[in-house]
Amino acid sequence: xxxxxxxxxxxxxxxxxxxxxxxxxxxxxxxxxxxxxxxxxxxxxxxxxxxxxxxxxxxxxxxxxxxxxxxxxxxxxxxxxxxxxxxxxxxxxxxxxxxxxxxxxxxxxxxxx
Amino acid sequence: xxxxxxxxxxxxxxxxxxxxxxxxxxxxxxxxxxxxxxxxxxxxxxxxxxxxxxxxxxxxxxxxxxxxxxxxxxxxxxxxxxxxxxxxxxxxxxxxxxxxxxxxxxxxxxxxxxx
Numbered sequence: 001x002x003x004x005x006x007x008x009x010x011x012x013x014x015x016x017x018x019x020x021x022x023x024x025x026x027x028x029x030x031x032x033x034x035x036x037x038x039x040x041x042x043x044x045x046x047x048x049x050x051x052x053x054x055x056x057x058x059x060x061x062x063x064x065x066x067x068x069x070x071x072x073x074x075x076x077x078x079x080x081x082x083x084x085x086x087x088x089x090x091x092x093x094x095x096x097x098x099x100x101x102x103x104x105x106x107x108x109x110x111x112x113x
Numbered sequence: 114x115x116x117x118x119x120x121x122x123x124x125x126x127x128x129x130x131x132x133x134x135x136x137x138x139x140x141x142x143x144x145x146x147x148x149x150x151x152x153x154x155x156x157x158x159x160x161x162x163x164x165x166x167x168x169x170x171x172x173x174x175x176x177x178x179x180x181x182x183x184x185x186x187x188x189x190x191x192x193x194x195x196x197x198x199x200x201x202x203x204x205x206x207x208x209x210x211x212x213x214x215x216x217x218x219x220x221x222x223x224x225x226x227x228x
Contacts, residue, residue, distance in 0.1 A: 002155070004155070032215070034216060036219075041221070041222075041224075042221050042222070043117070043205055043207075043219030043220050043221045043222050044156070044205075044219045045219070046214075046216040046217070046218065048214075049214045049215065049216060089155070089156065091156075095215070100158055100161075100171075101156075101158070101217060103155040103156040103157075104155055105153070105154060105155045106155065
C-alpha cells in the first residue's frame with residue numbers, strides 16, 4: 001500500500017515561472033517530510049524538509065508547504081531554471097517511531113528554456 | 114554532509130548468481146540504509162544496518178536473499194543472492210544525517226540487470 005503518493009508523473013514549466021509539485025500521504029503518524037531531487041544515474045539529493053509543527057519552510061528558491069488536515073504537501077520552485085529539470089521525490093517519516101522514510105513515486109519536472 | 118560511493122555502479126548478471134554491492138561513506142555514521150528502486154516505482158527500504166548488530170529487514174525482505182554486512186562505521190555491503198530477473202533494480206545505500214536538518218544522504222546507486 002503506497003502511503004506517499006505523487007499523482008503527477010510529469011510536469012513541464014517555462015523557465016522563470018513557478019513549478020508546483022504535489023504530494024499526498026495517508027498515514028497520520030507521519031510528522032516529518034522531505035523533498036529530494038534526482039538526476040539520471042545519480043542518487044537522490046536532499047532539497048528541503050519540514051516538520052509537522054510548521055506549515056511552511058523556505059530555502060532560497062524552494063519552499064515547502066504542509067497542510068496537515070489535508071495530508072498534503074507541495075514544493076514550490078520560483079523562479080524555475082532549466083537545471084531544475086529532474087525527478088522530484090517526496091518522502092515522509094514517522095520520526096518519533098523510527099527512522100524509516102517512505103517515498104512517493106516521483107514527478108519528472110522539465111523546465112523549458 | 115556525507116559523501117557516499119557505491120561499487121559497482123552497474124552490472125549485468127546471470128540468473129542464479131549473487132552480487133555484492135559495496136557502500137563507502139567519507140565519515141562515521143551510525144545508521145545506514147539499503148533501498149531498492151524498481152522501474153517506475155518509488156524507493157523501497159530493504160533494511161537498516163547498524164554497526165555491530167544484525168540488520169533489521171522490512172516486510173517482504175529476508176536475510177537469506179539480501180544478506181548485509183556492517184563491519185565498521187563507514188562501510189556496508191548488500192548481497193543480492195540467487196538472482197532472478199525480478200531483482201533487476203537500482204540499489205541505493207543511504208546514511209542518516211542529523212545535522213542542521215535531519216535527512217538521509219544517498220549514494221549514486223547500483224543499476225542491476227539480471228538476465
